[in-house]
Amino acid sequence: MDPTGLPLTIEAASAALRDGSLTSVEMTSRGLERADQHDDWLGSFIARFEESALARAAQADEELARGHDLGPLHGIPIGVKDIFAAREGATTAQSVVLDPAWGAGKDAVVVSRLRAAGAVIVGKTTTMEFAIGLPEAAKPFPVPVNPWRAECWPGGSSSGSSSGVAAGFFLAGIGSDTGGSIRIPAALCGVTGLLPTFGLVPRTGVVPLAFSIDRVGPLALTAWDCAAVLQAIAGPDPGDPDSVDVPPADLLSGSDEGIAGMRIGVVREHHLEGAQAAVVEAYEAAIDTLRELGAQLSETSLPLYHELTAATLVTIWSEAGAYHHRTLGRRWSDYTAGARTMIGSSAFISGADYVQAQRVRGVAQRRLGELFAQFDLLVTPTISMPAPPLEASTSPENGRRLHTLYWNLLGNPMLALPIGFADGLPLGMQIAASPFAETTLLRAGRAFQRQTDWHRRLPELEVTRG
């Protein structure tokens, strides 16, 4: 339990709900009360569903009391990024451009699966406009800030789902990742984020950014908690043409088996240049921890690092340009500056350029597959800096310190987890596995988090607020 009395993890809360020391109503209420105290400056929520959440929490308590147990998410409060449809209210994608009727009265498949697993949906969380543009104070939406330092960027675009977990508003957040939107806020807010294999979690009922890249995944305090959420939301869905027709693996059993003997490739090239000493030290200490846990480590490089990063941006802008073509032409100034600049840059990319990006994608996938014949896992820093000030979050220099884009075209699963602090702000590492090897990934995350306590350090919101 933390000083607020909230359990820190789904794993702990789930046990407490079953041994009678906690009720879902108590836990949900405390999270919402905490949001009452702090969300005016933190900006995690776009909308809160107090009434329906407390009703569902009461129902969960009653169900558990009579032995009707839906699994580890039963009675657990969860926030959902506001690009997912939820029947309680409108979906905005944090944009005045999206048709208010979009998804009205419906649930995204992921949301309906969370409900079926007994989760308590406490509200919609802040993002960047259409999961790409930076928030602007002039727009009618909260501007999310970092729970560790309010002047700093919380990361995006799953900003509120990440900051809300760090703040103790809910125990897990649902996010999406097209260029790093789960892993970046996980790193900057000091929580754990899971990017599942492409196709494992359906996007049905999710506002798209880039059709061939978008992925959905959880943010929580631990790898185990992320696994519990993924277990509930993974699986085929006919509404998503890229949904993979395989049942999800059993992610929780075997998560304690450790990583002794696992072959882990350590990436430093292109990732640490110009990083401050504390960033390098935290990464090297994390590598040492993996070694102490019995992994066999050796240095490696990522094939086509700069080329694939470029291919990712070309693909995102092109696909987003197609989706927004009609509205961007008519309502340019209604979009935020960041969103319209990036999506509008699709005008500079030809059809041949887009196809060439997909060819580079294919080459890189093949070469990375060859690399994964040598390694079970690869590790890199998620971001080689702590959270930058809000106004500097998109500077070119800071952009070069985000190491997430490379992976988005590849489709491999990744786990982003906290590894330390610099200047009082969290730092993160990302671990990649072969497609569909989530069990290996989560074993590594679990082992690392049993050996370290970075993921258990939470911001003192009263101090951050000042």
Add this chain to the structure above:
Amino acid sequence: VDEDRAVVQGLLHRAGLEVPEPDISAMIQSYGATGKMIELLYAVDEAGEEWPALRFTAVRRAAN
């Protein structure tokens, strides 16, 4: 710079985007950055890479 401005305005117009003047300098900057990224993509071709068959999904649906 004037040449870039004319090219950028032409491409935006062709894409159906009416971009107001205050945003044009940001779009010129992005035009330059996008051009550099595209050069990187074709540099892979020049290296003589053996291209795999084109596909548009992130992972093979081998299990289907």
